[in-house]
Amino acid sequence: MRDFGSGQRFVFPSPSSAFNDVTLHPDLLLAAADLLEVEVSGIRLTQSDLWPKYGRPPSGEPNDNADQRIHCDYPNHMLTHPSRWTEPDAVEMIIYLDDVDDCGGATALVPRSGADDPAYPWPIVQTPGVEGLDYINDRECAESYLREHAPEKASFRAQHLYPREVRARYRVGTVLLYRHDTWHRGTPGNAGTRRIAQNLTLKRADAEWINVVHPGWAWSAYRPAQDLERLIGTADVDQRTVMGFPPPGSRYWNADTLAAVAARFGPFGFDPSPYS
Numbered sequence: 001m002r003d004f005g006s007g008q009r010f011v012f013p014s015p016s017s018a019f020n021d022v023t024l025h026p027d028l029l030l031a032a033a034d035l036l037e038v039e040v041s042g043i044r045l046t047q048s049d050l051w052p053k054y055g056r057p058p059s060g061e062p063n064d065n066a067d068q069r070i071h072c073d074y075p076n077h078m079l080t081h082p083s084r085w086t087e088p089d090a091v092e093m094i095i096y097l098d099d100v101d102d103c104g105g106a107t108a109l110v111p112r113s114g115a116d117d118p119a120y121p122w123p124i125v126q127t128p129g130v131e132g133l134d135y136i137n138d139r140e141c142a143e144s145y146l147r148e149h150a151p152e153k154a155s156f157r158a159q160h161l162y163p164r165e166v167r168a169r170y171r172v173g174t175v176l177l178y179r180h181d182t183w184h185r186g187t188p189g190n191a192g193t194r195r196i197a198q199n200l201t202l203k204r205a206d207a208e209w210i211n212v213v214h215p216g217w218a219w220s221a222y223r224p225a226q227d228l229e230r231l232i233g234t235a236d237v238d239q240r241t242v243m244g245f246p247p248p249g250s251r252y253w254n255a256d257t258l259a260a261v262a263a264r265f266g267p268f269g270f271d272p273s274p275y276s
């Protein structure tokens with residue numbers, strides 16, 4: 001869970017309806033579905049959280065987040081390894097709510113130039129936290145650990161990854177679309193600033209090996225403000241489907257389940273007719 005500022009929690013679904021609306025914005029869902037070559041009803045949300053990064057120099061601790069080691073995000077999103085490059089299973093997004101000229105901390109990325117790009121060998125194991133290597137976040141700590149324990153990986157990274165970095169010069173509202181198998185990293189923000197970024201992941205519904213990275217949307221039911229219940233009541237059919245709610249035609253629906261779900265969410269405006 002990520003808590004900051006007033007202590008309000010910005011993990012989907014949130015008491016902030018603006019945050020929920022961005023998470024399920026039809027344009028973002030359509031972009032992910034297009035990239036994955038499926039209908040919007042064929043994608044599922046597996047991550048939406050907001051996190052603040054406070055600009056300061058790296059602390060030198062292995063888990064420090066200021067100056068990250070270059071990495072791919074797949075290890076803590078899936079139980080496996082990304083599918084072949086031409087068969088992507090998920091789209092990741094970072095939505096920036098600040099301006100790089102104020103905050104610094106541009107995300108650094110290594111663009112893949114084609115099937116023979118030496119920065120993108122198969123499999124992706126040239127990074128801390130996989131193939132038995134310790135997990136280390138901080139760049140200096142990670143690279144010195146690799147130089148000692150996996151020198152060939154350290155030299156691969158020094159030769160093919162860090163020199164090829166490009167920086168995403170974000171503005172307020174910029175959306176960076178990338179993948180679980182894209183080399184990238186967070187870089188230090190300007191001292192004294194706070195950069196807020198929203199991380200989203202949308203996967204193909206059939207990619208069972210990609211996990212929801214939060215406790216699960218239903219775990220946020222029963223809050224006094226009833227945000228989850230309201231969201232189910234007011235979302236459209238595609239948005240509910242992206243959350244994991246059974247779509248029209250699912251084997252889940254029959255006269256009994258329809259009446260029961262309508263009873264649960266009726267007070268929140270739920271209209272059962274698309275599911276009958």
Ligand SMILES: O=C(O)CCC(=O)C(=O)O
Pocket residue numbers: 068073105106107108184185186187197
């Ligand atoms: O915040 C950023 O710019 C990137 C962060 C990142 O890549 C991560 O935490 O996995």
Ligand SMILES: [Fe+2]
Pocket residue numbers: 071072073184185
């Ligand atoms: Fe990352």
